[in-house]
Amino acid sequence: MHTPHTSQASHALPNSHTPASHVPEPDDSMSFECGACPPVRRFDVSMSIGGDAGQGVESAGSIACRALVRAGHFAFGMADYRSRIRGGTNFYQVRASDAPVLCHGDPVHVIATLTRDAALTQLGNLARGGALVCDESISPEDNLRPDIRVLTVPIIKIAENAGGKASMNMAALGAAMGLIGFSIDTLCSAIEQRFARKAESVVHSNVQAAREAHEYVSGRLAAGFPFRLGPVAPPSPSPPSSPSPGRILLSGNEAFCLGAAAGGCRFIAAYPMTPATTILEWMAAHAGDLGIVAVHAEDEIAAACMAVGASLTGARAMTSTSGGGLCLMTEVCGMAGMTEVPLVVVDVQRGGPSTGLPTRTEQSDLLLAFHPSHGDFPHIVIAPGTVQQCFEAGYRAFNLADQYQCPVIVLLDSHVGGSLVTLGRSCLNWNAVARDRGEYLGGHITEADADAETADGAYLRYAITESGISPRAGFGHPGGVHAPSTDEHEEDAHITEESGVRVEMMRKRMRKMETALANDLRGPTTYGDASANVTLLVWGSTLPAACEAAAILSADGIRAKVLHYTDLWPISDKGAPLTLRAMPKPQALMDDSTGPDGSGVLVAVEQNYSGQMSLIHRMVTGRAPDFAVLKYDGRQISPREIADGVREGLHRSRKEGVPDA
Amino acid sequence: MPDTPFDSKQRPVWCPGCGDYGIMAALKQAFMSLDLKPHQVVIVSGIGCGSKLPDYVHAYGYMSIHGRPLAVATGVKLANPELTVVAVDGDGDAYGIGGNHLIHTARRNMDITHIVQNNQVYALTKGQFSPTTDTGARTSTSPFGVIEAPIMPLALALAAGAAFVARGVAFDPKGTAGLMTEAIRHPGYALLDVLQPCVSFNKINTYEWYRQRVYKVSDDQRANSHDSGDFYAAMKLAREWGDRIPLGVIYRRTREPYHSALPGLARGPLPARPLDDIGADGFERLLDEYV
Ligand SMILES: Cc1ncc(C[n+]2csc(CCOP(=O)(O)OP(=O)(O)O)c2C)c(N)n1
Ligand SMILES: [Mg+2]
Numbered sequence: 001m002h003t004p005h006t007s008q009a010s011h012a013l014p015n016s017h018t019p020a021s022h023v024p025e026p027d028d029s030m031s032f033e034c035g036a037c038p039p040v041r042r043f044d045v046s047m048s049i050g051g052d053a054g055q056g057v058e059s060a061g062s063i064a065c066r067a068l069v070r071a072g073h074f075a076f077g078m079a080d081y082r083s084r085i086r087g088g089t090n091f092y093q094v095r096a097s098d099a100p101v102l103c104h105g106d107p108v109h110v111i112a113t114l115t116r117d118a119a120l121t122q123l124g125n126l127a128r129g130g131a132l133v134c135d136e137s138i139s140p141e142d143n144l145r146p147d148i149r150v151l152t153v154p155i156i157k158i159a160e161n162a163g164g165k166a167s168m169n170m171a172a173l174g175a176a177m178g179l180i181g182f183s184i185d186t187l188c189s190a191i192e193q194r195f196a197r198k199a200e201s202v203v204h205s206n207v208q209a210a211r212e213a214h215e216y217v218s219g220r221l222a223a224g225f226p227f228r229l230g231p232v233a234p235p236s237p238s239p240p241s242s243p244s245p246g247r248i249l250l251s252g253n254e255a256f257c258l259g260a261a262a263g264g265c266r267f268i269a270a271y272p273m274t275p276a277t278t279i280l281e282w283m284a285a286h287a288g289d290l291g292i293v294a295v296h297a298e299d300e301i302a303a304a305c306m307a308v309g310a311s312l313t314g315a316r317a318m319t320s321t322s323g324g325g326l327c328l329m330t331e332v333c334g335m336a337g338m339t340e341v342p343l344v345v346v347d348v349q350r351g352g353p354s355t356g357l358p359t360r361t362e363q364s365d366l367l368l369a370f371h372p373s374h375g376d377f378p379h380i381v382i383a384p385g386t387v388q389q390c391f392e393a394g395y396r397a398f399n400l401a402d403q404y405q406c407p408v409i410v411l412l413d414s415h416v417g418g419s420l421v422t423l424g425r426s427c428l429n430w431n432a433v434a435r436d437r438g439e440y441l442g443g444h445i446t447e448a449d450a451d452a453e454t455a456d457g458a459y460l461r462y463a464i465t466e467s468g469i470s471p472r473a474g475f476g477h478p479g480g481v482h483a484p485s486t487d488e489h490e491e492d493a494h495i496t497e498e499s500g501v502r503v504e505m506m507r508k509r510m511r512k513m514e515t516a517l518a519n520d521l522r523g524p525t526t527y528g529d530a531s532a533n534v535t536l537l538v539w540g541s542t543l544p545a546a547c548e549a550a551a552i553l554s555a556d557g558i559r560a561k562v563l564h565y566t567d568l569w570p571i572s573d574k575g576a577p578l579t580l581r582a583m584p585k586p587q588a589l590m591d592d593s594t595g596p597d598g599s600g601v602l603v604a605v606e607q608n609y610s611g612q613m614s615l616i617h618r619m620v621t622g623r624a625p626d627f628a629v630l631k632y633d634g635r636q637i638s639p640r641e642i643a644d645g646v647r648e649g650l651h652r653s654r655k656e657g658v659p660d661a
Numbered sequence: 662m663p664d665t666p667f668d669s670k671q672r673p674v675w676c677p678g679c680g681d682y683g684i685m686a687a688l689k690q691a692f693m694s695l696d697l698k699p700h701q702v703v704i705v706s707g708i709g710c711g712s713k714l715p716d717y718v719h720a721y722g723y724m725s726i727h728g729r730p731l732a733v734a735t736g737v738k739l740a741n742p743e744l745t746v747v748a749v750d751g752d753g754d755a756y757g758i759g760g761n762h763l764i765h766t767a768r769r770n771m772d773i774t775h776i777v778q779n780n781q782v783y784a785l786t787k788g789q790f791s792p793t794t795d796t797g798a799r800t801s802t803s804p805f806g807v808i809e810a811p812i813m814p815l816a817l818a819l820a821a822g823a824a825f826v827a828r829g830v831a832f833d834p835k836g837t838a839g840l841m842t843e844a845i846r847h848p849g850y851a852l853l854d855v856l857q858p859c860v861s862f863n864k865i866n867t868y869e870w871y872r873q874r875v876y877k878v879s880d881d882q883r884a885n886s887h888d889s890g891d892f893y894a895a896m897k898l899a900r901e902w903g904d905r906i907p908l909g910v911i912y913r914r915t916r917e918p919y920h921s922a923l924p925g926l927a928r929g930p931l932p933a934r935p936l937d938d939i940g941a942d943g944f945e946r947l948l949d950e951y952v
């Protein structure tokens with residue numbers, strides 16, 4: 001959609017040469033989340049490592065992130081790879097700064113490449129004055145932008161000397177890290193750790209390749225390169241009050257799993273599907289130490305059904321998948337909704353429709369999640385916006401499922417699920433984990449005798465209540481014997497077609513959503529200056545980029561804020577801020593004033609073709625966004641792309657008038 | 662029908678003469694003979710006439726969706742292996758839309774007793790052919806006669822690795838109750854295909870039709886009795902269909918059930934554990950992986 005303008009000023013600040021003694025102590029109690037004001041950065045460097053799939057681009061990138069974090073930097077790592085194991089061009093992008101970074105940098109300052117193809121694909125993303133690091137044998141295009149600094153490094157020769165071509169990725173990494181001024185020793189220890197389980201010769205050749213390439217670049221070649229890391233204080237052991245000092249580097253899928261496990265998730269059944277597979281793999285890896293039953297099911301229908309079965313006994317159960325799998329699970333979602341069984345479904349979205357872009361990112365399952373089965377039934381949809389929010393979503397999804405006895409769909413995406421983010425360890429705080437089972441009566445009761453057993457019809461599983469929530473006995477409870485049915489049923493769960501009961505039951509089930517809205521579901525969060533008149537309407541993983549975009553725009557004289565939804569269904573405009581309640585449509589789209597009526601420009605930013613959140617927003621509030629910045633090429637939208645899109649939209653609408661919503 | 666603790670207040674809507682009555686009576690009988698209590702039993706069904714059964718039995722039950730009871734039952738059993746889990750569904754559920762689950766539940770050896778009410782027809786939807794309908798049968802979706810070959814459910818289960826395979830018939834509640842008891846006792850997946858005359862929609866495979874063909878095999882180790890431990894002998898019997906239809910235990914062997922090898926169950930049934938039993942220390946150890 002937006003072709004990158006290489007002419008645009010880079011957001012990276014050259015190394016300010018501050019003496020290390022002046023570097024402030026890192027304060028890990030600070031928010032690592034998107035804040036009202038973006039952090040002040042002394043430096044902000046992005047690099048991209050590219051090569052053929054199978055050349056180890058991803059491991060080079062994640063080693064770089066790990067090394068950066070160990071040295072006290074904040075790192076963000078994002079894979080950009082194809083759905084094959086070998087062949088095809090892959091990239092891994094790393095962004096490093098002295099302040100938290102929650103999204104990728106655009107443009108990048110260094111491209112380290114193992115193939116000519118990778119070089120050509122990425123050059124358009126290179127900042128003015130940036131560097132291309134490649135092997136001597138690679139000759140990039142003849143009419144290369146004159147500002148680009150080309151560093152030819154004998155990558156192949158260095159790798160072969162070190163033990164073989166398999167270490168080319170480490171040679172390229174060493175060269176790139178040398179260029180941006182990162183210490184070789186920290187890099188080597190990260191490499192050693194990564195290959196700890198491999199043969200010693202493997203460790204040695206990888207370390208050797210990185211070291212030699214680093215040395216090759218570090219002196220004369222790197223001299224004067226403007227995009228270098230500044231000094232940072234080494235990671236401090238944090239205040240003693242903090243339960244868990246230090247920093248960690250992890251992905252959204254991992255953070256979700258940690259949150260789920262901490263919240264008491266004990267059962268997962270799933271079928272592998274990129275980019276959700278790592279969730280099942282995480283649970284399977286921890287099945288023994290955490291006591292989790294992790295089932296690799298025969299298909300997604302079975303997976304979701306198994307989770308329902310486990311949940312019937314009172315276990316906290318989930319399934320994870322991507323869009324195609326959610327399609328198969330739809331009948332089960334309706335089943336859980338009708339029988340009021342807590343069910344957590346995680347959909348790590350990828351590019352659709354159908355097989356689409358298997359390894360790329362998109363936010364295009366919202367409308368599927370919004371109505372994931374036939375008929376009217378209660379369900380909840382949430383979408384964390386950051387890795388830290390993924391952790392909270394991990395336990396919150398189970399709380400909501402238990403409290404409202406319904407399916408809860410968690411929408412992640414390939415970007416937030418797979419990208420690595422640096423967080424303070426205390427951001428994932430065991431003591432902050434809430435565990436609320438709602439009106440659950442217990443299930444497995446061993447000591448109870450059969451006398452406690454009730455006669456048929458005595459326990460009302462679907463008792464009509466004001467909240468719509470009925471006390472739920474887990475299968476095995478002696479006092480709760482009942483048999484739910486996906487057919488319409490009476491309060492005691494027996495099947496009925498009686499019209500009065502049907503109406504009461506439908507109302508009871510749907511009333512739970514009103515209760516949820518009143519008590520537990522959250523309205524959108526505003527980031528930035530609340531009085532700013534341009535509002536970026538976003539949901540899910542575009543939050544960090546939108547916040548940075550708002551800062552770019554504001555610095556440019558366009559006052560913008562971000563309105564971010566994590567809770568996507570049900571939503572209502574009751575008690576919501578003015579921006580949600582049918583924010584008045586402006587007479588003209590001016591970016592410099594807010595009307596006395598609170599009107600302002602509403603811009604949807606979404607990673608899908610049809611503006612799926614815009615449609616829901618319009619449906620609920622009657623207020624359609626004035627225009628949308630949409631991206632659906634499978635690559636995560638960057639702050640710059642959002643800012644450019646907003647500027648363009650404002651410009652266009654000034655010329656053409658307010659579009660008809 | 663004897664008064665049992667498993668009697669429900671709900672009156673069945675099955676047609677008079679339906680084979681499902683006999684299957685339900687046999688099932689309650691089996692629970693009684695195993696000394697089970699209603700809260701210790703979970704009956705998961707699909708969608709179909711026979712799948713209404715859990716509504717008519719006072720025990721834990723779940724009437725799921727068409728073809729999926731084995732998958733739901735798997736979740737129940739893996740979360741709390743102390744429960745006795747029975748899946749009850751029709752030939753359409755088990756051998757048609759849910760056929761994949763049968764293969765994999767058998768292969769995994771889930772400790773589930775799978776009772777199929779096999780009436781060789783889709784009854785609830787009023788008489789279309791099913792995967793077990795014989796070739797040539799005229800039904801509303803095969804007005805010129807079925808041109809497909811029927812599935813051989815027992816052979817299918819055997820090929821998928823089932824360690825207990827049996828067949829009963831609805832009009833012999835006592836014999837069928839005995840088979841159900843053995844199937845429930847068997848640790849692991851047990852398929853019990855029960856021939857069930859449908860008086861309304863199957864005018865071919867009637868009580869009379871079955872009576873003329875069925876015979877009991879005994880595996881009592883006496884001379885000439887069937888060796889139910891012999892896979893190939895079992896496979897031969899499993900494929901016998903037509904003029905003669907064998908009833909009884911066709912195959913049985915010991916095989917470790919799936920849940921007994923699961924590391925996740927070492928600390929007991931999942932619902933019995935407190936939600937925070939990972940503990941703060943355990944959680945910090947998890948975070949150490951990300952330093
Ligand atoms: C997904 C789905 N497809 C179709 C149906 C309609 N349907 C209900 S029961 C049934 C077949 C029933 O046959 P069987 O499983 O043999 O049970 P029976 O009624 O014979 O006991 C069908 C096709 C449904 N409920 N769900
Ligand atoms: Mg049938």
